[in-house]
Structures are given as C-alpha cells and as structure tokens.
Amino acid sequence: MTVMWTVKVVGMGLVALSLSVELLSRLLRRLRPERSLNEVLFFPSEMACVEHIFTPSSPYSCFCSLPHGVETSFSCLLRHIMSASSTLDLCVFAFSNMDLSRAVLALHGRSVTIRVLTDKHYSAITGSQIGVLRKAGICVRCDVGSVHMHHKFAVVDGQLLITGSLNWTLTAVQSNMENILVTEEPDLVRPFIKEFHRLWTHNDPAH
C-alpha cells in the first residue's frame, strides 16, 4: 500500500511539474511581447553616398566622390521609409529633398499606396517636389484650413511612425540641428494614424 502510494504521489508530482513548466513558459511568452522599435536620429547628417539603398543588388556600382558604405542618420531615415511594403502616409510641411522624393517615387513604382498631405503655400515654391510626385500619379492633398500645415511625420505600413522637427529638405538634412524619432509604440503610432485620417478627409478637394 505504502509503495503504491509513493508511486502515485511521485507520478502525480511529475505530471504537475510538467504542466507547471508548460504553463509558465506560455505565460512568459505572453507577458514579454517582442520589444517594439524605438530609435532617435539627429541631424545634420554626415554626408555619404546613399545609392546602395536605392540599388541594393549592386552595392559597388556608384563612383561618386562621397564616402561609401557609411551608415548615417539620413541613410537610416531613408531605410525606414524604403521599408514600406503596403502604405506610406506622409504629412510634411516642406518637401524639396531629391533623395527623399526618389525614395517615395521608388515606393510608388513598387505599388506601395502613398498619400501625401502638405502645406499649400510651401508646395508651390521653387524646388518643391510636390509637383514631381503629383505628375508621377501619387495622391497629394494640400491643407487649406490652417496658417501652416507644420507637421513632419510619416506612417509606414500603418505601424512605424517617423516624426520630429525635420522637414524633408536638403538644408534640414545637411545643415540644421534636427531630430527624428522612429517608433512602433502603438500608443504613439495610433494617434498619428487617426490624425492623418482626419486631416486627409478634411482636406478632400471634393468637399
């Protein structure tokens, strides 16, 4: 009887132990979600060639005089934008940077759905890339209700927020002190998606 009891107790103990381990590991997996991306980039950016970001298949094809193979704040920003696979919602006051324009056009060529919301005054100045994007068939709307549509943010694939002080100009990238914050934190991304939707609808020319 005593031996039987011991066997039963040890057996039940083993079952309980294996169940606890399984339960605990499941709990751990649920409680520790993968860390979301949080990154800050400061400008002015170092000057370096970014050709490899546009043509990753041939990294040594560029013979320009800029340093090659250097990761800079600007190359990181370009990579985040170019990571879009389905949508890019862009809300930016000033857009005259040719490399950033090239990135948006490349995404358009890859059938990424792009919406651009910009400031009506700035979009008309010399050097603005807004006309180039429009001509390429990208959907652009201008803010008509405020003194300035002063935002500088983008949402990539409805998940990644890029926001900060940096306008999409050459001066901002190469000469000014600026910052860009890149985050996947849902509490931060969600309000920007909602605000983009609100502004996009509000500035529908059909209204």
Place this chain on the structure above:
Amino acid sequence: MTVMWTVKVVGMGLVALSLSVELLSRLLRRLRPERSLNEVLFFPSEMACVEHIFTPSSPYSCFCSLPHGVETSFSCLLRHIMSASSTLDLCVFAFSNMDLSRAVLALHGRSVTIRVLTDKHYSAITGSQIGVLRKAGICVRCDVGSVHMHHKFAVVDGQLLITGSLNWTLTAVQSNMENILVTEEPDLVRPFIKEFHRLWTHNDPAH
C-alpha cells in the same frame, strides 16, 4: 501509516502551492513594469483659460472671456512643463509664446534648474521671450554652429520628453497644424538628454 502519509503529502502540497503563488506574483511584478507615459497632443489647440494652471489654489479667480475648466492640448502641454520639480532642459528654435514663457519663469521662481538652448537668429527677433528669460537670470545659450537650431524639445526632470513640430509661439499653438509627443520611454528620452548635453557643451560661450 496511510493517514500519516496523506497528511504529509497534503501538507507538502500546500507549502509548494503557497511558494509557487509567491514566486509567480514576484515574477509578474518584475516582468510587468509600470507602463510609462506615452501621449500625443495635436494643435491648433482650442482656446481656453489656463490661469488655473498657474494659480491652482484659486481655480475660480479668473474672469477673462475665454472658456474656463476646459482641458486642451495647450493646457496639457503647460501641465507637463509645470510638472518639473528639479530640472527643465529646453531646446527650441522659436520662443515667443507668453504663457510658455510665464511657465518657465514660474519654474525658475520655484528653483527648478533651467537651461535654454535656442537659435541665434530667432532669439533676436521682436517678440522673442529669450531676452525676458535671460533678464530673469535663466541660463540661455545660442547655437552658433548650424544654419538653424531647429529642435523643439524639452526634457523635464531628466525623465519626461516633450518633442514634436511645435515651436513655442502663439501661431504654432493657436493657428498651425502641429504635434507634440510626450513620453517617458527611456529608449527615446535618453538620446535627447545626450544630445542636449552635447549641444549645451558645444555652445558654451567660454569655448
């Protein structure tokens, strides 16, 4: 013998259970740190009286014509700034908003250590509050190395980051489309603290 065995097994089971519960609750507390603040504010802000933020002891003392008791994006921003208890590091391109200037002066009056880094060109224009802050004895440095010191961020007590597109002007608060992101996320706050320190040292007039 069998009864003794049963008593022993039940007793050990109870001890094991209480130990497991204690261990699990400790584990949960360690794995689930308190959620850090993540908030987004959009502008233009509704117009409302903010007197109660400056004089919280007498909330009904103001008889101005603006709506009272309304929480707006601007009142939230003011509250975050006024929450400083030890330090405020401010790095802002344009600073002409009188309420924001009053907030900084109030903190200075409460012996909060304030450092202001600003753009040399903008600090000299009519309406800039930089001269007012300097006269009050607040430590101000101007950026001398870049085309524009275009940042618009503040770090409260080395823990809370306030950053976005919004300059500290009346137009930005009342007329423009703008955003402010408020976060305690260490991965986002830390780089801004480091960059402030770098810029503060770099723009030391003694150098």
